[in-house]
Amino acid sequence: MSKHFGGIRAVNNVSFDVKRGEILGLIGPNGSGKSTLFNCILGQLKPTSGHCEIKGRSTDGVRPADLSLMGVGRTFQQLSVFPKMTVLDNVILAGQEHVGTMFSRLFGPSDAGLTEKAEQLIEFFRLTPYRDTEAGSLSYGQQKLVDAAMAFMAGPDIVLLDEPAGGVNLTMLAHLKERLQTYNREHGTTFVVIEHNMEFVMSLCTRIIVLAQGEIIAEGKPEEIRSNQTVIDAYLGG
Numbered sequence: 001m002s003k004h005f006g007g008i009r010a011v012n013n014v015s016f017d018v019k020r021g022e023i024l025g026l027i028g029p030n031g032s033g034k035s036t037l038f039n040c041i042l043g044q045l046k047p048t049s050g051h052c053e054i055k056g057r058s059t060d061g062v063r064p065a066d067l068s069l070m071g072v073g074r075t076f077q078q079l080s081v082f083p084k085m086t087v088l089d090n091v092i093l094a095g096q097e098h099v100g101t102m103f104s105r106l107f108g109p110s111d112a113g114l115t116e117k118a119e120q121l122i123e124f125f126r127l128t129p130y131r132d133t134e135a136g137s138l139s140y141g142q143q144k145l146v147d148a149a150m151a152f153m154a155g156p157d158i159v160l161l162d163e164p165a166g167g168v169n170l171t172m173l174a175h176l177k178e179r180l181q182t183y184n185r186e187h188g189t190t191f192v193v194i195e196h197n198m199e200f201v202m203s204l205c206t207r208i209i210v211l212a213q214g215e216i217i218a219e220g221k222p223e224e225i226r227s228n229q230t231v232i233d234a235y236l237g238g
């Protein structure tokens, strides 16, 4: 896949696959093309060439609601919680666009099981004490956990996480990492993670792809990436 903005080759002939159940990290210095690649994968930017397929279906031009129907969840770099709504209502709301048939609305349980599912996720992320608290009054790290719970409401096969560790304190980071790894283990959900925090990404991911100036410069296990001289040079140079 490539995405050029005029003369800027933000993403240039990048090609990779993600295996079911994998936790793949996408790292690279500022401006290396990570966000552009994510936006192309998620159908929000039209690639200059190439495309992304998830389970054999192209994500080109796909709407956010259709993405979740395709089994794709995402978290945002900027928090997407509604601060004045409770944690529970935020998580339920995130699930509402995924339960949509007229039949299920007419004849299913009144909330199509969303409350139960939301409560399970709130429990999973250890947020139960804050269930009825306005999301905006939680710490930033706790709001990141709410954001993650929201991304899991549709029971996705793959979740793209955009800087989940950004601005989160060390204790909360360890908790977030442990919860993501447990979710991955228990549900076999695939993760693709953009992240700046090296320690977090190295200990969370099973494989890492490194971008620099729009191109893949390295790919491998965390320990291989950590000692890769091209990667070290790209970061020092960046």
Ligand SMILES: Nc1ncnc2c1ncn2[C@@H]1O[C@H](COP(=O)(O)OP(=O)(O)OP(=O)(O)O)[C@@H](O)[C@H]1O
Pocket: 005, 008, 009, 010, 028, 029, 030, 031, 032, 033, 034, 035, 036, 037
């Ligand atoms: N809409 C746009 N128009 C023009 N250039 C763009 C646009 N979006 C991104 N770019 C350029 O493409 C390159 C890659 O940017 P991108 O934001 O994808 O990098 P990144 O790796 O996500 O950076 P960061 O880590 O700082 O978020 C940069 O040179 C950037 O200036």
